[in-house]
Amino acid sequence: MDTTQRTDQQRSADRRRRELLEAADRVVLRDGPQASMNAIAAEAGITKPILYRHFGDKGGLYAALAKRHTDALLDSLRAALDAPADRRERVEATLDTYLAAIEARPQVYRFLMHPAEGSQVGDQGFDVGKHSAPLLRRMGEELAQVIEDRLDLGPGSQQLARVWGHGIVGMMHAAGDWWLGERPCSRAELVRSLADLLWGRLAAAGDKVGGPGF
Amino acid sequence: MDTTQRTDQQRSADRRRRELLEAADRVVLRDGPQASMNAIAAEAGITKPILYRHFGDKGGLYAALAKRHTDALLDSLRAALDAPADRRERVEATLDTYLAAIEARPQVYRFLMHPAEGSQVGDQGFDVGKHSAPLLRRMGEELAQVIEDRLDLGPGSQQLARVWGHGIVGMMHAAGDWWLGERPCSRAELVRSLADLLWGRLAAAGDKVGGPGF
DNA sequence: ACTTGCGTGTTACTAGCGGTAACACGAGTG
DNA sequence: CACTCGTGTTACCGCTAGTAACACGCAAGT
Numbered sequence: 001m002d003t004t005q006r007t008d009q010q011r012s013a014d015r016r017r018r019e020l021l022e023a024a025d026r027v028v029l030r031d032g033p034q035a036s037m038n039a040i041a042a043e044a045g046i047t048k049p050i051l052y053r054h055f056g057d058k059g060g061l062y063a064a065l066a067k068r069h070t071d072a073l074l075d076s077l078r079a080a081l082d083a084p085a086d087r088r089e090r091v092e093a094t095l096d097t098y099l100a101a102i103e104a105r106p107q108v109y110r111f112l113m114h115p116a117e118g119s120q121v122g123d124q125g126f127d128v129g130k131h132s133a134p135l136l137r138r139m140g141e142e143l144a145q146v147i148e149d150r151l152d153l154g155p156g157s158q159q160l161a162r163v164w165g166h167g168i169v170g171m172m173h174a175a176g177d178w179w180l181g182e183r184p185c186s187r188a189e190l191v192r193s194l195a196d197l198l199w200g201r202l203a204a205a206g207d208k209v210g211g212p213g214f
Numbered sequence: 215m216d217t218t219q220r221t222d223q224q225r226s227a228d229r230r231r232r233e234l235l236e237a238a239d240r241v242v243l244r245d246g247p248q249a250s251m252n253a254i255a256a257e258a259g260i261t262k263p264i265l266y267r268h269f270g271d272k273g274g275l276y277a278a279l280a281k282r283h284t285d286a287l288l289d290s291l292r293a294a295l296d297a298p299a300d301r302r303e304r305v306e307a308t309l310d311t312y313l314a315a316i317e318a319r320p321q322v323y324r325f326l327m328h329p330a331e332g333s334q335v336g337d338q339g340f341d342v343g344k345h346s347a348p349l350l351r352r353m354g355e356e357l358a359q360v361i362e363d364r365l366d367l368g369p370g371s372q373q374l375a376r377v378w379g380h381g382i383v384g385m386m387h388a389a390g391d392w393w394l395g396e397r398p399c400s401r402a403e404l405v406r407s408l409a410d411l412l413w414g415r416l417a418a419a420g421d422k423v424g425g426p427g428f
Numbered sequence: 429a430c431t432t433g434c435g436t437g438t439t440a441c442t443a444g445c446g447g448t449a450a451c452a453c454g455a456g457t458g
Numbered sequence: 459c460a461c462t463c464g465t466g467t468t469a470c471c472g473c474t475a476g477t478a479a480c481a482c483g484c485a486a487g488t
Contacts, residue, residue, distance in 0.1 A: 013435090037475065047438065052476065088417070136388060152420045159399055163389055163407040164416060170388020174350060175381040185373055193377040200414015202378060203302070206366040227464095251446065261467065263448075272446065 017054055017064075020044050024065055029107045037061075069108050070135045073101055074142065081146055088195060095191045099176050103187065106180060113177065136173060140166035168198065231268050231278075234258050238279055243321045251275075283322050284349045287315055288356065295360055302409060309405045313390050317401065320394060327391065350387060354380035382412065 023044035027035045037058060041048045055061035080097040083090055102109040112135060144165025147153075153160050171194065179190050237258035241249045251272060255262045269275035294311040297304055316323040326349060358379025361367075367374050385408065393404050 016436095036473085038473095046436095048475085049439095049477075050437070053436085058475065137392065140388065140392060147416075150422050151416075152422045153415075159403070160407050160410070162398065163393075163404060164411050166392040167385040167389040167408055167411055168416075170391075171381040171385040173388065174354065174384020175377055177384075178351065178354060178380040179377075184376065189373070190377060193374050194381055196374070197378050197381055198411070198414075199417040200412075201367075202361075202365075202382075203413040208364050208366045230465095250444080252444090260465095262446085263468095264466070266447065267465085 013054075020046075020051065020054055021061075021064055021068065024061060025068075028065065028111055033111050066112055066135070069112060070138070073098075073135075074138060076101065077139065078142070081143075088199065091198065092191050092195050095172055095194055096187065098172055099179070099187050099190060102176055102180055109180070113173075136169055137166075140169040143169055171197070227268075234260075234265065234268055235275075235278060235282065238275060239282075242279065242325055247325050280326055280349070283326060284352070287312075287349075288352060290315065291353065292356070295357075302413065305412065306405050306409050309386055309408055310401065312386055313393070313401050313404060316390055316394055323394070327387075350383055351380075354383040357383055385411070 020040075024035075024040045027040045027043045031039060037048050037051055040061070041051050044051075051061060055064060076097050077094055080093040081090060083093055085093065141162070142165070144162040147164055148158055148161035151157070151161070175190065175194055179185070179187075185193075234254075238249075238254045241254045241257045245253060251262050251265055254275070255265050258265075265275060269278060290311050291308055294307040295304060297307055299307065355376070356379070358376040361378055362372055362375035365371075365375070389404065389408055393399070393401075399407075
């Protein structure tokens with residue numbers, strides 16, 4: 001009841017929670033996102049109700065799990081975005097950081113973005129649809145803030161920055177997802193191609209064959 | 215055994231299949247993607263095993279359901295992409311077509327892209343993660359083909375076109391998703407902002423405040 | 429020392445899901 | 459009349475998320 005005791009208990013609970021999260025991480029990374037609560041509990045050496053006491057429901061556990069990876073990724077992206085270099089270099093560094101992250105830990109990435117990847121039957125996997133969006137949204141909003149803070153876009157800059165933030169994040173995400181699956185080129189080439197796209201090479205390219213408006 | 219009879223039966227089966235798909239469509243659009251096979255069967259006025267005989271499993275039914283909407287969307291996108299106009303106009307028309315589609319039928323869109331949106335408990339919803347990707351991939355590949363066919367990109371054009379195809383589709387998708395949720399601006403403004411981004415306005419913008427490399 | 433409370437853990441259960449086996453009716457065919 | 463074959467059903471399995479109810483241990487209060 002007194003404060004010190006409460007603190008002790010709280011600490012112990014926090015440690016337990018961390019242990020449970022680490023166990024969940026192992027299972028999810030091994031079995032994919034359709035890992036059952038039973039399996040996670042077993043990995044942690046305890047039984048289901050304890051998991052539910054700590055995380056409420058499966059969504060809660062997933063959210064806690066996702067937050068760890070999400071925060072880590074966002075931290076490294078912020079670092080790349082804040083590096084002292086010119087704009088194109090920073091953009092390329094940020095793209096490369098993101099791609100390096102998903103390349104280094106594809107299981108984590110697939111867990112965050114592609115929930116029911118390995119599922120085939122019952123499929124009560126995590127409903128990541130609900131939770132992967134937040135990651136993309138957070139990245140979009142953060143990028144929008146950076147754009148608005150640092151670029152002079154004239155009137156309507158806030159709205160423009162937000163559109164661009166979400167659009168660029170989506171571009172990075174989709175291209176990265178495709179690249180991770182097919183590996184059609186090196187990471188550096190992908191980064192360069194995307195930066196070229198953002199730098200207007202699409203508009204600047206010439207037409208290939210003659211045609212009316214073409 | 216004879217051909218006419220087989221044809222009759224096949225026709226009847228196809229009609230039945232269409233009816234079932236329409237019933238499934240109604241249920242999914244009403245109950246969200248976590249609609250149960252039982253509910254779909256009930257809406258169609260039959261029982262589960264018939265559904266399974268027609269579609270194999272839940273994924274099969276979803277795939278058939280998704281294919282209808284996906285094909286329709288891709289058709290209208292192709293039309294916009296092929297319109298006789300200059301490049302920027304075509305890009306804007308395509309973006310606008312996509313956004314108009316998701317704006318007009320947001321339930322369909324959310325079903326295709328955000329599987330477990332309304333789920334809260336058991337959540338054995340469709341695993342759209344597995345099936346939404348194909349839509350984005352198809353759009354990316356088609357766009358890549360168009361880009362490669364019509365633009366003169368110099369050496370490495372095929373790879374560049376594919377990166378751009380998937381990247382642009384991802385940009386459109388993410389921006390559209392965000393826009394559909396928050397409606398921060400009109401559709402036309404969004405289209406214009408995205409086209410501006412593709413036209414290199416990000417690179418062309420000036421810095422806002424003085425700084426070393428900034 | 430005895431009881432009271434509380435945190436931690438368990439077993440045993442419910443409700444609902446996807447999916448399937450086994451059976452039943454109806455129509456055309458030898 | 460028997461025989462198949464398509465269409466439909468009921469009744470079940472195994473699995474899941476999530477929950478009640480009970481049991482141990484340990485510190486505090488009297």
